[in-house]
Amino acid sequence: MSKKITKDRIVEEADKLFYQQGFEHTSFAQIADVVGISRGNFYHHFKSKDDILDAVIVLRLARTHSMLDDWELENSTPTDRIRSFVHILLVNQNKIKRYGCPVGTLTTELTKLNHPAKKHANEIFVLFRTWLRRQFERLGRDDDADALAMQLLAFSQGVATLYSAFQDDQFIHNEISRFERWLMSIKGGTNTPVEAI
Amino acid sequence: MSKKITKDRIVEEADKLFYQQGFEHTSFAQIADVVGISRGNFYHHFKSKDDILDAVIVLRLARTHSMLDDWELENSTPTDRIRSFVHILLVNQNKIKRYGCPVGTLTTELTKLNHPAKKHANEIFVLFRTWLRRQFERLGRDDDADALAMQLLAFSQGVATLYSAFQDDQFIHNEISRFERWLMSIKGGTNTPVEAI
């Protein structure tokens, strides 16, 4: 029992540190300090740093999955569900301002490191993509549901990146407003292509 | 003279490595190997790794500046100039696929490292932002020129991030096409707000 608690705490703290400082910049010593355990003790729970990364990704996958499930239940329409997705930008506004999007930044770092866990981390993106696609399909957008999902993912990534770079609160609210108008226009269900950026 | 050549070569190779591997993941030893000089020799040209980073940023600022000047001369209309900007995604397609956008990824990394050079690196974004804003102003978009510039920057960042994550060639061409239609619609010069994402 206490094993599980310690192991979970390691993963939770590693999750935070990987997000705030990046994977490579976070050391065992740091995680051990935050968790309050001895360094050598680590290898009883994880056999390498990459193992911790894998566990962190599994944790993030589970959290994302349950978040998407919640959105599914909380909202009665696909439009409201899509809105929930974009509104993470507001819910996590302060964190994104400081550290960017946890999904995008981890994927980017692992890509540069040419890290074997890159594909694993990418599954978080896939989770969002699939979920968003389903919502657009429910809106009758069968032909371009996946393209719209990717479009929205790219939108959120771009906004998060620039928000973290410029720290401009006005900007993020502008973009959310623009998204709202876009969402209302798509809601009509006419299969007209959504042209603009 | 030979000092300048060596110094420039260090900066150029560091520029490449910082882009491909990230700043922190790149070591002196690696740069020295690529340049073909002794490690200890470094500190005659730069007094610290942060100094090299500053020089790399200065190089990127200069290159960006001259690229924007070129676009200014090569194109006769603001619309064509804006198109040149988005078309970097195609010109540098393979690099972006592997390493993401050099501007966005560096800024993101320096943010997580809480690195003092973050503001300096951000000036590259400012360069693009100012240049794009001027193009939109010339299109008569005086009221929302800056917002459109930020919108376009966010678009390019989002596309680059997702392209690097999913490596999907179809996606990037879809987004470029969507941008083209958006650009044509904005060209009309009617001050109607550009709603969609």
Added chain:
DNA sequence: TCAATATTAGGACAATTGACCTAATATTTC
């Protein structure tokens, strides 16, 4: 209760990091 297992602390390890030093060698300048 007692043996088996799980968990811990603390230290050692080789390798790598950025930083710095010195002495030798080129190059420039007069």
Added chain:
DNA sequence: GAAATATTAGGTCAATTGTCCTAATATTGA
């Protein structure tokens, strides 16, 4: 050509990295 300067190579330095080991302590299960 000689003095001054610029540039180089090679080595050292302490600190940190991820990894691993061992011995002591908790916990569990029969």
